[in-house]
Amino acid sequence: MTNLDGVFRREWGTAVAAIARWSGDLTVAEDAVQEACAEALRTWPREGVPDHPGGWLVTVARNRARDRLRRETVRPGKELAAVLDDIRARTDHTEPHPVRDDELRMMFTCAHPALDRPSQLALTLRLVSGLTVAEIARALLQTEVAVxxxxxxxxxxxRHANIPLRVPPAELLGERTPHVLSCIYSVFTEGYWSTAGPSAIRDELCDEGIRLAGELCALMPDEREAHALAALILLHDSRRATRVDDAGMLVPLEEQDRRKWHRGRISRGLDQLRQAQGSTGPYLPQAVIAALHATAPSWEQTDWTTICTAYDRLAQLTESPVVRANRALALGLRDGPDAGLAALDMVAHDQRLARSNLVATVRADLLRRAGRPDEALTWYRMALASNGSEPGHEFLRRRIAECGG
Structure with missing residues (x-):
């Protein structure tokens, strides 16, 4: 079952995007692919997984979608035949457009300006990336009901506004690019920092984020912020193999074996960073931070001064409480834990962080570094009470034990 879940996760976005482009209806596409996955669960364990599971799912989903459209249409005889002929014609039609990847096609479609930004992101993460509502809620720090x-x-x-499920004209691609970048990064981060479940890392989402970032850079080679995002993802991903030990336990950055970091991804990330120079968006300072970590000879030799400067720039661009909380930790590592705690106090009560354990985790870490284990223990326990992955919980339990709890 786990293997099939992985196949469904990998193929979901492509299948939904293909059926949506074919049928012109997002709900029909999602429902049809769900039915195809259900059919696969019934037949694959008995007959084996096909050589091309994605193609199998798309074929079955297309049949399910065609059946549904036949049932729901009220057009008689010849009119119905004409409608179905039109749908069939779309199957073999290749649009002369620079967007080659169906998932990116869907991302740009979901970035339609008639939708507000949170809706764009939530819709894309559901339809393209196949994240569940619960996963999206955690990624966006919202309730499942709201998402x-x-x-x-x-x-x-x-559906009701007749928003076309197609790629916008070339002149509109630029204004929708920030949404696409955000979606790609959300896919990667849900894989790299899994917010729930038994694993700290979900490799298929990390790989998907890397792939989509590369596709976007190939599509828009002059988009510097796309290169910045690709740099950020690659530099983070260079440490993926060292983020957990053989027992699946999280390993903090300062304890990771830097000799095992993926040098090829670091090199590719630094190359993307060079191509991103001059970008004015939020991914460049984040990529700079990742590059400073990736190239530091040791934890003790990390350039915290430049990292704090990059966080200052990022805070100016985003006004994000998450950024300010992470900046507080970096400040504590540069100027001492008390300075970091003072900076954290300035953001700790931001309601946007109410559903996150970030403030409790950062405060506990700074208190531990300050030699105040009793106070750190209280905050580690508060962080543990918040939602998170099981490896994240286990890491916090280990810290609690270190503090005498």
Whole structure:
């Protein structure tokens, strides 16, 4: 079952995007692919996984979608035949457009300006990346109910407003690019910092984020912020293999074996960073931070001064409480734990962090470094009480034990 879940995760976005482009209806596409996955669960364990599982799912989903359209249409005889002929014609039609990847096609479609930004992101993460509503809620720091309602409203708006499920004209690609970048990064981060479940890392989502970032750079080679995102993802991913030990336990950055970092990804990331120079978006300072970590000879030799400067720039661009909390930790590592705690106090009560354990985790870490284990223990326990992956919980339990708990 686990293997099949991995196949479904990998193929979901491509299948939904293909059926949506073919049928012109997001709900029909999602439902049809779900039915195809259910059919696969019934037949693959008995007959074996096909050589091309994605093609199998698309074929079955297309048949399911065609059946549904036949049932739901009220057009008689010849009119119905004409509609189905038109749908069939789309199957073999290749649009002369620079977007080659169906998932990127869907991303740009979901970035339609008629949808607000949170709806764009939630819809894309559901339809393209196959994240569950619960996973999207954690990624966006929202409730599952709110995210589910937002996705439903967005799909209804696409349908009722007759928003075309196609790539926008070339002149509109640029204004929708920030949304696409955000979605790609959300896919990667859900894999790299899994927010729930038994594993700290979900390799298929990391690989998907890397692939989509590369596709976007190939599509838009002059888009510097796309290169910045690719640099950020590659530099983070260079440490993927060292983020957990053989027992699946999280290993913090300062304890990782830097000799095992993936030098090829670091080199590719630095090359993407050079191509990103001059970008004015938020991914460049994040990529700079990742590069400084990736190239530091040791934890003790990390350039915290430049990292703090990059966080300052990032805070100016985003006004994000998450950025300010992470900046507080970097400041504590540069100027001492007390300085970091003072900076953390300035963001700790931001309601946008209410559903996150970030403040508790950062505060506990700074208190531990300050030699105040009793206080750190309290905050580690608060962090443990928040939602998170099982490896994340186990890491916090280890810290609690270190502090005497």
């Amino acid at each position: 589910g309602q937002r996705i439903t409203r967005a799909k209804n708006k696409v």
